[in-house]
Amino acid sequence: MNWQRVWRSLRAEFGRSPMAKLGVVLILAVFLMAIFAPFLATTNPKAQDLSRANEPPVGFTDTTEDTRLVDGERQTVTVTTRGTLEYPLGTNQLGQDMYSRLLYGARTSLLVGLLGTAIAALAGVSVGIVAGYYGGRVDDGLMRFADVMLAFPALVLAIALIGLLGPQPVDIPDPFVAAGLVSDMPETTVLPVTVTLVVALVNWVWFARVARGEALSVREKNYVKASRSLGASDWRLMLKHVLPNSLTPILVLATVQVAVIILLESALSFLGFSGTTLSWGFDISQGRDLLATSWWISTMPGLAIVVTVIGINLVGDWLRDALDPDIEGESGGGMG
């Protein structure tokens, strides 16, 4: 694998493509939001203020009718609420700040997206390389198992497993709060462990297929045959020759998978299976019953998901155009 060449073609494609630049900017923005959420947030995203519930975003007004006692009589009054800069994206029914929740939601999405992809890639690539390298019965067995996994729609399997196993949330301490740099912010970020493992479990198969394909083709290359005849061990061959050759398509696949997993996580949170309340999907579900009165509660976190996933997809397109791997399931390819 020639890293210099990879780097050069990445740079050339980046210079050519305005969409690649847009993608990188979007992703950087989301990453900065997620990392520095405690500094950027204006209010603790979990703090409730019921007297300020359902306030519209700044620049919008919201008119509701309310029944009040005026001079001992029931009267219907029209109440107009104006959005303020204090809550730039409005508040939800608990009076929580949507803007601060948006920032912290980015943490959950990226944590699950990156960690889930990493686990899926690690498991999938290991299985794929072993299957492709050894071939024969090992290959048959592993790939039939992969077929069974693929027969379950990912979301359905994920719902079943999480619904049955429970969310198992784990608190990760926030380094900025622990260091005393900010106060009044949540001390921990919740990692929904079951969600992370399950999204990895339902997505490892794609990595296994790509890695297996690469391993199959590399195995037959003369230099690999030569080093084998010189007595190189299987492990050494897999690590030194098969793995590096599979890295480009795996990198492209991993990028796309981060987007897939973020969408999957948001769907699971939307259904209430994730075990954390600081998640874009969860916030969307919160606004669902208030669509007629408070449209912003569902709208804002959804826009955040769309922008993030567009950014990742643009970066994915950039990598694919620059590195041009042939990935099954993404651009077509053989039927295995």
Added chain:
Amino acid sequence: MRLTRFLLRRTAQGILVVWGVITLVFLLRFITPGSTIDFVAPLDASPELRQRLAEDLGLNKPIYVQYADYIVNLLQLDMGNSLLKGRPASDVIFARLPATLELAIAATIVAILFSIPLGVISATRRHQPVDYGATGFSLIGISTPNFWLGIMLILIVGVNLGWLPTSRRIIGFGPALELLVFEGRTIGIQVWFEHILLPSITLGTYFTALITRLTRNGMLEELGQSYVEVTRAKGLPETLVKYKHVLRNTMIPIITVLGLQMGTLIGGAVITESVFNWPGLGTLIIDAINSRDWPLIQGSLIVIGVGFVVINIVVDALYMYFNPQVTFE
């Protein structure tokens, strides 16, 4: 002949996969914390009653006996009784199946209807406004979570404009069609259509976007091939070149990807149903999981798995039709 042999082989493979699905689904109950009996028995049940219940449900037998029983019953289409509804799980599941099938088919129709023309136009008018529009739409389409899209459609079309109903199904396609054919009344079809429109757009958008993208990229690649020049040089009309020869070759990768994405369609149906209170398998499975109704959970998962395997066989057969060189060896 070739197709028959292929279908036979593929069916044999499919049966193996279904067996794997059944086994996994069966094992799911044993990796779940909490015993099944706790969910079935009343809180104040005496040990004797619990014992009797366990015997009734066959829960105290060794796991391999339960497994064998389960397979034997399944072969007779017996999935056990739903713990909540007291009716055979298969009845409950098959009553819900038409709603999900209708939704999936409607979404596929939406996707094919819009995406292929859009992709073709986009590719043949490269770097024109219509191409940028189509590319932008497909990028946004594949990046939008469908449950959020559904909620936005409810907000705009249902709540703000008040044009369409935003939940439930009211009438199935079958009864609606009967009403039209036997009584000549169109109201059934109309109500059916009004209710399925938003859910099918919600479920279909991702696929519309994906296929638009694939059609555009595939067409662009094919248009650069030398055979296109040859057919043009032969004097064939440009439309025929584009739509018959180029599009046909473009279909091959599209069908492959569609086959691989069928899981996304089924998963998407689950969540779309939940957004629109659509009474299909998706809402059923979520209810069943929340109430630990094992026969229902297992039955729905198996039906979904079997459906997925069948769809994939159909997709492979289509693939073979469009690409006669494929041998599947």
